[in-house]
Amino acid sequence: MAKFMDVHRDMQGITKEQLAAAHRADQAIEREEGVRFERAWADPKAGVVYCLSEAPSADAVKRIHERAGHPPTEVHPVTMEVS
Template sequence: MTRFMDVHHGMQGITAEQLQQGRQAALAVEREVGAHFEHAWADPESGTVYCLTEAASTEVVQQLHERSGGNVPDEIHSVPLSV
């Protein structure tokens, strides 16, 4: 599986509680879609949210977000290398 960083825009004012709720929703369905949600970061001022997920494809990442509440990403980037 590959890691993917997805980006959501337009989420100005997101709170830590809302970010945590989104994470919990993703964890609840990750097995159903065959993904592993790893981490999320947010900048409430710019409204940008980043999610790191391990999955087989961008389509699986998209499915994970659709099934966990509908906050689909604006961008999905493969990040196969890390240090």
């Protein structure tokens, strides 16, 4: 499966609790599209949230986020990684 980083904008002031709730909402239905959301990060001041997932396609990621109530602004494939 491919990895994807998606971006949500206009989320100024998001709290850690709200981020966790949104992440759980995605995870509750992710299997229906074959997606596995790994992590989420936020910059509440800038209003940006990032999510890392493994999925069969960017469209699968978009569909899960849309159904969970927070459609992404962008979805990018992650084709290179270093640690």
